[in-house]
Amino acid sequence: MVKLTNDIVIDKAKSLGFDLVGFAKVDVLTEEMHNLNKWLSSGYQSGMKYMERNLDKREDVKNILPDAKSVISLATNYYTNENYSNKKDHGKVSRYAWGKDYHLIIWKKLDKLENELKKIDPNFNCKTYVDTGPVMDKVWAKKAGLGWLSKNTNIINKNLGSWIFLSTIITNYEFEYNEQIEDLCGDCTACIDACPTQAIVQPYVVDSNKCISYLTIENKDEISDNFIGKFDNWIFGCDICQDVCPWNIKFSTETSEKSFLQVDGNKEIKLKKILKMEQVEFKKRFENSPIKRSKLKGLKRNADHLKKV
Ligand code: SF4
Numbered sequence: 001m002v003k004l005t006n007d008i009v010i011d012k013a014k015s016l017g018f019d020l021v022g023f024a025k026v027d028v029l030t031e032e033m034h035n036l037n038k039w040l041s042s043g044y045q046s047g048m049k050y051m052e053r054n055l056d057k058r059e060d061v062k063n064i065l066p067d068a069k070s071v072i073s074l075a076t077n078y079y080t081n082e083n084y085s086n087k088k089d090h091g092k093v094s095r096y097a098w099g100k101d102y103h104l105i106i107w108k109k110l111d112k113l114e115n116e117l118k119k120i121d122p123n124f125n126c127k128t129y130v131d132t133g134p135v136m137d138k139v140w141a142k143k144a145g146l147g148w149l150s151k152n153t154n155i156i157n158k159n160l161g162s163w164i165f166l167s168t169i170i171t172n173y174e175f176e177y178n179e180q181i182e183d184l185c186g187d188c189t190a191c192i193d194a195c196p197t198q199a200i201v202q203p204y205v206v207d208s209n210k211c212i213s214y215l216t217i218e219n220k221d222e223i224s225d226n227f228i229g230k231f232d233n234w235i236f237g238c239d240i241c242q243d244v245c246p247w248n249i250k251f252s253t254e255t256s257e258k259s260f261l262q263v264d265g266n267k268e269i270k271l272k273k274i275l276k277m278e279q280v281e282f283k284k285r286f287e288n289s290p291i292k293r294s295k296l297k298g299l300k301r302n303a304d305h306l307k308k309v
């Protein structure tokens with residue numbers, strides 16, 4: 001039996017296509033929970049009731065894996081060097097949803113990684129997460145030195161920017177731990193200034209009630225007419241606060257994962273097409289796409305809203 005080291009994990013993860021790997025010591029997230037509770041009591045979670053649940057697990061990963069010692073944070077770059085045509089009769093889709101659903105891709109990679117690490121040392125035990133589950137993935141990415149938690153509430157890596165999917169491994173294994181990266185947002189307020197709905201209500205705080213990304217994806221209600229003309233033709237998600245970030249403008253690099261390249265013209269979709277779409281076509285076209293998350297009803301609502309301009 002070989003003892004796992006940081007280098008072994010990094011090598012295995014990178015060979016599976018993860019771009020960044022960092023290690024953090026398990027700790028109770030007292031300060032972060034205080035911030036989360038403040039955010040929740042302001043109602044900024046809007047309809048995302050799941051954010052109010054499992055707070056004990058969010059605060060302490062030992063409530064997920066009792067003998068947890070480390071958190072391994074991983075990031076996968078999804079940037080592809082393409083832009084929008086900005087045709088008025090088309091709705092724009094957030095960059096992360098152009099290709100195949102990242103959950104499907106990253107879950108597979110995480111499963112492989114877990115199996116390979118367990119083969120090396122059967123004592124390695126873990127719980128893995130990709131953007132789901134009661135885990136503060138951005139906090140752990142920050143603690144593991146992947147980047148800093150920025151004013152638009154993304155993790156920014158100095159060499160890749162913020163076009164990254166995060167995943168998290170909670171493990172019973174001890175590793176050497178990374179230093180945290182300093183916050184390099186500095187005096188910049190480009191994201192706050194560019195947000196068309198003033199959803200970044202203060203640096204590092206987003207009010208989901210105003211955020212186009214929330215309103216077009218997870219939101220189950222109607223979109224208020226107060227937002228007419230403010231959505232900049234986003235039909236699924238919104239990337240404005242990332243598009244204007246100087247770290248993305250300077251450091252974004254093309255992903256090596258072909259599954260993130262756009263499929264079926266899912267970068268911009270004709271509004272008329274959505275409004276006429278039947279459930280069978282929706283299911284067929286978006287079966288393996290993150291776009292299925294908004295459901296056909298939500299996508300039609302979004303198209304209707306954009307048509308009101
Ligand atoms: S995603 Fe869009 S609406 Fe939401 S905070 Fe960023 S710029 Fe504002």
Ligand code: SF4
Binds near residue numbers: 188
């Ligand atoms: S746009 Fe500026 S303030 Fe916003 S996340 Fe990027 S560096 Fe930070």
